[in-house]
Amino acid sequence: MKEQVKEGRKKLEEELRVLLGNIFVPEAKMFGMACGCVGFTSDLRGLQSDDMQVFREKVTTILEEISESVGVKPEFIYARKLPGTEEVVSLTARELCERCKRELAGSKSSPRPDIVVLKKKKSGK
Amino acid sequence: MQLMIPHPGHFSALKEIIEAKEAEGMKEVVEVFMGGSPDVMGSGRGVLHAPLIEEISEQTEYAHQHGIKMNVVMNSPCTGGHHLTFEGYKMFKWYFGELNKAGVDAVTVAEPYLVELLREFPMKTVVSCLSYVDAPQRAKFFEDLGADMITVDTNINRHFDLLKGMVNAVKCDIRLIVNEGCLYKCPFRYPHYNLASHLSSLNQPRAPLFAPDFYFDKCINIRLRDPTQIIKSAWIRPEDLKEYEAIGIKGFKLSGRTKAVNWIIDCMRVYSNRAFKGNLLDLLDCPQMLRYMFYIESDKLEGGIERWKSCKKMCNECGYCSELTKEALTYVK
Numbered sequence: 001m002k003e004q005v006k007e008g009r010k011k012l013e014e015e016l017r018v019l020l021g022n023i024f025v026p027e028a029k030m031f032g033m034a035c036g037c038v039g040f041t042s043d044l045r046g047l048q049s050d051d052m053q054v055f056r057e058k059v060t061t062i063l064e065e066i067s068e069s070v071g072v073k074p075e076f077i078y079a080r081k082l083p084g085t086e087e088v089v090s091l092t093a094r095e096l097c098e099r100c101k102r103e104l105a106g107s108k109s110s111p112r113p114d115i116v117v118l119k120k121k122k123s124g125k
Numbered sequence: 126m127q128l129m130i131p132h133p134g135h136f137s138a139l140k141e142i143i144e145a146k147e148a149e150g151m152k153e154v155v156e157v158f159m160g161g162s163p164d165v166m167g168s169g170r171g172v173l174h175a176p177l178i179e180e181i182s183e184q185t186e187y188a189h190q191h192g193i194k195m196n197v198v199m200n201s202p203c204t205g206g207h208h209l210t211f212e213g214y215k216m217f218k219w220y221f222g223e224l225n226k227a228g229v230d231a232v233t234v235a236e237p238y239l240v241e242l243l244r245e246f247p248m249k250t251v252v253s254c255l256s257y258v259d260a261p262q263r264a265k266f267f268e269d270l271g272a273d274m275i276t277v278d279t280n281i282n283r284h285f286d287l288l289k290g291m292v293n294a295v296k297c298d299i300r301l302i303v304n305e306g307c308l309y310k311c312p313f314r315y316p317h318y319n320l321a322s323h324l325s326s327l328n329q330p331r332a333p334l335f336a337p338d339f340y341f342d343k344c345i346n347i348r349l350r351d352p353t354q355i356i357k358s359a360w361i362r363p364e365d366l367k368e369y370e371a372i373g374i375k376g377f378k379l380s381g382r383t384k385a386v387n388w389i390i391d392c393m394r395v396y397s398n399r400a401f402k403g404n405l406l407d408l409l410d411c412p413q414m415l416r417y418m419f420y421i422e423s424d425k426l427e428g429g430i431e432r433w434k435s436c437k438k439m440c441n442e443c444g445y446c447s448e449l450t451k452e453a454l455t456y457v458k
Contacts, residue, residue: 034417083325084163084175103387109137111385113174 001070005030005040008066012042012091015062019055022046030070036097040067041090049086049116052079059091060118067093076105077119088116096121126366127375129196129300130393131382131410132157134174138386139184143191145390151397157188158196158233159382165220167201167326169235169255169318171383182227194230198382200253201322202235202315209238221246237270244271254278254302255318260287261294274298276378279305280314282359283433285372292373300376301369303361304392306409308347308354313340345412352419353450357440360409362423363399365430380410418457425453 009028016023028042040063052059060077067074074093082089096105104111105120128151132139139157146154161181163172176184185195207213221243224232231249234240235256243250252258252267252275259278267275275295279302281287292299307314317340323329324337336342348354361369366377379392392408395401401408405423406416432445440446 034414083171083173103385103391107138107141107386107390109141109386110135111387112383113133113135113138 001030004070008040008070009042011066012062016044016047016059019058020047020051030072033097035099037094037100038072039092039094040070040072041092043090044088047079047088049079049081049088052088052116056118063091063093063118074119075121076100076117079116079118081114081116083114126153126370126377127155128153128393128396129156129158129376129378130154131379131384131389132159133382133384133386133389134159134176136180136184136187138389139187141386142390142393143188143193146193146393147191149394149397151393153397154193154393156194156196156231158198158378159184161197161199161220161224161232163326165216166199166204167322167324167328168198169200169202169253169321170325171321172325173383178223178227181224181229185228185230189228195228196231196233196249196251197224197229198233198253199239200233200235200255201326202253202255203319203322204236204326205323205328207328208236214242217242218245221248224248231274233276237267240267240270240272249273251300252276254305257315258291261290264291264295264297264299268295268297272297274300274376276300276302279307279359280310282361283436284438285368285434288369288374289372298376299374300378301361301374302359302378302380303363303366303396304408304410305380306355306358306360306406306411306415308344309357309359311344313343316340317344341412345414348412348415349418352454353447355406355415355419355421355454356426356429356446356450358409360405362405362426362430363396363401363408364427366396366399368430368434384410384413416457420455420457422453422455425449 005028009025013025024045025042030040032038063077064074073095075096076094078092079088080090110117160168160172162175188195225246225248229248231251233251233253235253240250250271250273252272254276257278258264258275259281264275274297381389401423405421
């Protein structure tokens with residue numbers, strides 16, 4: 001697993017650099033939360049929300065591939081912005097617990113203003 | 126009863142909150158509140174959005190179309206003295222003027238100087254719970270400064286004598302926050318909110334902090350070691366709102382503007398319906414993470430309010446909350 005996480009970090013950084021120039025991914029990790037969610041997340045520097053929107057589909061696909069490589073179903077993929085700015089500071093793919101399916105991914109709007117939802121598995125699927 | 130609802134700040138969230146309110150006929154919901162621009166001032170809560178005046182104007186217009194008032198929260202308890210500089214004075218005055226032109230109905234502030242400055246504008250002045258109004262005398266001071274509404278320090282949510290005294294002492298409206306889970310008489314309350322004020326503003330500490338979550342971590346640790354502290358906190362069960370209405374308090378504010386939209390809507394529904402079955406911790410804004418550790422059966426807290434109404438807060442002599450904790454709290458497996 002640790003090789004996949006290391007590879008995932010490297011792949012994300014390399015592919016974002018090809019698309020967007022100087023992007024740095026200082027850290028990538030898998031996580032398991034008390035609520036039941038598991039996921040893959042990567043810290044980012046150099047990426048802005050507008051740029052990410054242009055390559056939204058491509059960024060989502062990269063995250064899906066990395067997520068699956070570490071055994072996480074990419075049900076909910078999102079970017080987190082530094083609050084009040086357009087700087088994207090992390091990208092996360094998450095396999096959701098039942099509570100978060102409703103609370104986090106169940107609203108029509110983004111659950112919070114600092115979260116940009118890139119992919120959300122439709123309910124019932 | 127009037128309910129004030131937290132709004133995370135993005136327009137789509139406001140639309141969803143109002144859509145739920147209208148679909149389910151929640152007439153008690155009269156106001157939403159959102160943070161202002163962190164370029165002007167920090168906030169008692171984390172700032173997740175930095176709305177420009179134009180956006181505030183659009184959202185206010187939308188809220189008004191649906192019969193909802195807009196309140197902009199600028200409740201930093203510490204500006205580092207910026208408000209008392211000529212630059213700060215001009216900035217706050219300019220910003221209040223812009224909010225007024227945007228149609229905003231009310232501004233929530235904690236700093237007494239800003240309470241007074243807001244007298245120059247027709248918007249209502251709401252005193253934040255971070256002004257720590259915890260006695261009739263303090264309420265009177267703020268009313269004299271220009272307060273139209275006072276959000277009471279949550280530490281006295283169960284001090285009915287003080288609440289009654291406050292209602293009698295002032296003409297302005299009194300509001301209570303119903304779902305804050307902070308420690309009763311928390312030793313970290315003032316420094317934590319001062320720190321949050323700086324971290325959510327441009328007026329940052331000069332060097333990186335080695336422990337930006339120091340107070341939060343301490344607060345969680347205390348409750349994990351002593352869950353009775355959760356029961357002693359200032360939350361108000363939806364079923365118990367009537368006890369406060371009986372002493373003349375009609376305004377109830379939900380905390381949670383940094384939380385997910387669907388969680389906010391759930392809480393709005395529960396307090397509007399005045400009934401809840403389940404884990405009380407699901408309703409508390411902060412700290413939310415405890416709901417994954419503890420389960421507090423809300424039904425088993427029935428009747429607690431009768432005890433707290435006359436409670437002298439001499440915890441070392443009483444033990445009621447410890448007994449209630451044993452009855453109502455279990456560990457999530």
